[in-house]
Amino acid sequence: MLSSRRAFLGTAATLLLAGCSSDVLGLRRAVRVAVSWSGEELRAFHKVLDSLGTLNYPVEVVPLGDAISTAFGIRSTRRPDIVMLPQPGLVPRHLSDLEPIPEDIAPLGRARLWKELLVHEGTTYGVPFKTAHKSAVWYRPSVFRQVGVQPPRQWSEWLTLNRTLTQAGVTPMALAAGDGWVLTDFLENVLLGIAPSVYSELATAKDPRPSQQPQFAAALRLLGTMWSAPGLLAGGVKESLVQQFPDALVEVFGHRRAAMVLASDFAEPVVRSFAADPHDIGLFTFPPMNAGAPAPVVVGGDVMVLQKPTSDDARDLVRRLSAQTAPDPWIAEGGFLVDGRTTGYSPELTRLAEQLTRPGEQLQFDLSDRLGRIGDINGLWRVLTDFLIAVGRPDAAVPDAVDDAMAELRNVEEG
Structure with a gap:
């Protein structure tokens, strides 16, 4: 990474x-x-x-x-x-x-x-x-209380939470898309949540081919559904693309222009340094994709x-x-x-x-790190950046964006 x-x-x-x-x-x-x-x-x-x-x-x-x-x-x-x-x-x-x-x-x-x-x-x-x-989400509890929502217990609840915040005039999320590893963290959590066996196979394969896995495309579709929601991102996709990791944290806790941010544990010093209210800091972990399923932990x-x-x-x-x-x-x-x-x-x-x-937790190591050149800045990082741009357009069609991303991924694998 x-x-x-x-x-x-x-x-x-x-x-x-x-x-x-x-x-x-x-x-x-x-x-x-x-x-x-x-x-x-x-x-x-x-x-x-x-x-x-x-x-x-x-x-x-x-x-x-x-x-x-x-x-x-x-x-x-x-x-x-x-x-x-x-x-x-x-x-x-x-x-x-x-x-x-x-x-x-x-x-x-x-x-x-x-x-x-x-x-x-x-x-x-x-x-x-x-x-x-790498499955931690930092948020401002005061915003959740104001709107009357709780941290999500599964993926569908997270999508509902985002819509509820948007309808209340609150921007749900800051996204540090300027750091491609933040995008891969998001995808890894979704893939691990829906297809742990595929995640494990890709992580240990000598010649990994994510583009040949339908579950990889399914994870992209789910991610595209979240990222394409109107009003989801502080500053929209355009500003998110140039926003690096610390900027996203400050966007949530300093400027308070968004409610939450996917950010690893090492974000804690910045969160505490820039929080306008040191008592308004909360954390939840990436929820399961379905009720009863284990939560992904990357x-x-x-x-x-x-x-x-x-x-x-x-x-x-x-x-x-x-x-x-x-x-x-x-x-x-x-x-x-x-x-x-x-x-x-x-x-x-x-x-x-x-x-x-905890015994029984679904833990897996960072997939992009294990994919070699496929997972690096010229591979999966770039694919996900282009995918975010595609799903962020007003007339975006998520299925088409998924197809384009999988084709781009195939080119990376064959390069």
Whole structure:
């Protein structure tokens, strides 16, 4: 999931590097950690490093933003030792660049959500650091109370809720269509809700072909029905297309021009920073597609991998960062979930953490991350952007837009 949300928390200040390079000090070689974070997220990671206590080696943090995958191409002494990878789906494609994770912490990479991505032929090549709940919807409870509605319990209720809000003169939703991964998150939740077996098959296929799955088209039709509703989006499709993730959050909680926004747990610091009323913050999770069906839960996250050749110092840092209490300083800042942990969060994130650990929940990892080039910015992102434009026209015909999207997807698969 390449995500310009990695820069969205940078509203406050200048970025700093943690520690100093040994190239400058002439001392013990620094452990270099490549990250995609910036701004407040990067600042929170510094606090995590500071909380580890005195280390026997310097640590240098290398912020690479959306170019994080370039860390694997560096072959000089400036090569990062540890990569905090926001696209765990890249791990299988870089096994030749990676060292196995030390056996004492390797079980962390064998957990239910991560095993298929991080374990290959019995060897673990990554451990999770940060988990992202990608089925969260943040909203303003005061608006719901004013109109007399409740969070939806299934998909049809969500469509009704949107119509009720619109009829009451309230714009239902802000959509950060300028960040294509927000559109893929939406589609993934719908597909997982209506066809979990198809979702799983696509996620694990060596040569995935979404265009050959009728259920994929069915998910697009459902999504098109929502997105094409008149008055649904703050600023309409035109403004949504240039609206990035933080802007959509501010649209709902700062400017209060919309009632809700699909936004992962890591949105929490921005929501709280910009909320005009700090008590008017609510959260519900993506509802089931039908009564009695399980709700979809799409999960992402950042994993730690060790580049070849590694060092004892790099292994030591990964061990320290793998401790369940290591990210406590970031948890205190908000917008951080640890796989398997349900305590220490705000009430909203506690609900998300509990859902991720409840038996029987329908959890699946971010599909676009697992589709390779089909799911990236020139693939599914572009297809969904064009689809949104098509269904947003006044004379839009959703079935025709679905057919066009599936044809465009076929071209991506064959390209």
